[in-house]
């Protein structure tokens with residue numbers, strides 16, 4: 001017996017030695033690559049600055065002060081040139097990048113593309129596309145020919161995409177000029193924004209706090225006024241959470257509204273959790289104008305990807321005079337949001353009521369079950385795909401907590417969940433979420449299908465057009481918090497599980513009385529609540545958004561509601 005125990009211990013020891021020696025070698029090699037990539041970025045920023053500085057600062061200030069529609073209009077009229085627009089945003093993005101570390105690469109050829117467009121515009125026969133010359137920032141994971149899409153993995157640096165994705169091709173055809181790529185959290189499966197290649201992107205309003213993720217670089221850049229419009233991706237909130245954290249507006253459309261051929265994903269092959277790309281901008285108006293043009297010309301995408309149905313922009317749904325019926329909630333029953341987030345929903349409710357809409361309570365059913373289904377379906381192989389990639393890379397410290405969760409075998413998590421349930425029931429629910437086998441996975445898929453039917457059934461029963469609810473559980477927290485509170489995505493991931501269109505519009509900022517309420521009334525019943533409460537103290541002044549969602553192909557109703565809230569708040 002002793003012999004076998006010694007043999008086992010020797011085996012484990014040898015494996016551990018081999019594993020750590022191998023990891024050390026990988027890390028040493030990748031650290032050289034990461035340093036080289038960062039040095040290249042520093043040179044790239046300086047070259048961009050040289051180009052941006054060719055534009056007269058007075059002109060730059062004027063163009064930089066235009067909003068999306070004004071810039072689009074001046075470019076159409078020819079009173080602003082494409083070169084001027086690109087150089088202005090090169091300059092503004094450098095400023096925002098210096099503050100937040102949002103950019104992973106400036107696309108220098110944007111300047112040349114702008115020159116070419118300006119040349120074309122001189123020809124009398126040339127018809128300008130609708131978004132002629134508007135500079136566009138892109139989340140780093142989007143496939144752009146000639147540029148890396150690392151998703152924060154050092155191992156994927158210097159492996160540029162060989163083609164544009166269909167969506168990028170389309171945006172270029174509509175006249176947009178991609179001018180920079182923006183930072184993401186390693187693996188994209190997080191709502192912070194840090195990786196070992198490009199480092200941490202910070203919130204433009206407070207550098208000790210995260211800009212959110214995974215489209216965090218976009219949030220920081222747009223919130224920091226370094227881009228007028230950008231594209232993010234969202235599988236659990238990655239467009240909507242950064243919008244909420246940085247005071248910007250964006251929407252994740254339902255999956256089928258864009259072509260996905262040639263695109264990338266954080267975890268390929270997860271059929272029931274629907275991700276999509278989506279625009280992010282300084283206001284809702286820009287999102288509307290962008291999607292009106294993209295969906296107005298959606299045949300471009302459908303012709304190249306038959307899985308993308310040719311569903312055109314529905315102007316009558318967006319501009320309808322018919323009053324809306326809105327279901328709202330301020331607490332999903334899984335994770336009570338901090339007071340400012342609840343207040344934002346109640347204020348939005350008032351704005352909608354003042355505009356003549358009917359707003360009634362709505363109770364999303366069984367969120368505890370939803371959280372289990374979401375984590376089971378998003379980590380459908382128990383997290384193995386992401387873990388395999390991470391183990392071949394330098395692991396980002398701010399996601400180490402969730403990496404540890406993925407490393408503990410499922411059966412161990414299940415056994416431990418029983419004692420844990422006695423002191424921390426919500427954690428125990430998640431410990432039972434990663435799948436043991438395909439039987440459980442099939443069951444989860446069937447449950448998601450049934451849940452979708454139940455949810456839309458409830459909306460139909462009350463004749464609801466859209467749902468209004470919080471965008472998250474808290475305002476932007478410190479950089480390490482998202483990994484410790486992965487369960488805080490309940491307000492957003494629900495609408496990926498349902499495949500609804502869902503957007504976020506900025507509504508308010510955290511006030512002193514929100515903080516007092518937080519201190520006196522916010523629950524402290526478990527570790528997650530304690531962490532959220534602690535992270536939210538000191539967040540006075542941080543932006544707060546609300547979320548609007550509607551079933552697939554009704555994104556125009558979502559945008560209409562968001563726009564009405566925006567109009568009521570900003571008056572423009």
Ligand SMILES: CCCCCCCC/C=C\CCCCCCCC(=O)NCC(=O)O
Pocket residue numbers: 188189190191213214233234235236237238239265266267275375378379402405406413430431432433434486489
């Ligand atoms: C014991 C607990 C087991 C649960 C393990 C959970 C590990 C965390 C896994 C996933 C976290 C998901 C968070 C999602 C954040 C938003 C991600 C997103 O939208 N990404 C965009 C994209 O992938 O394109």
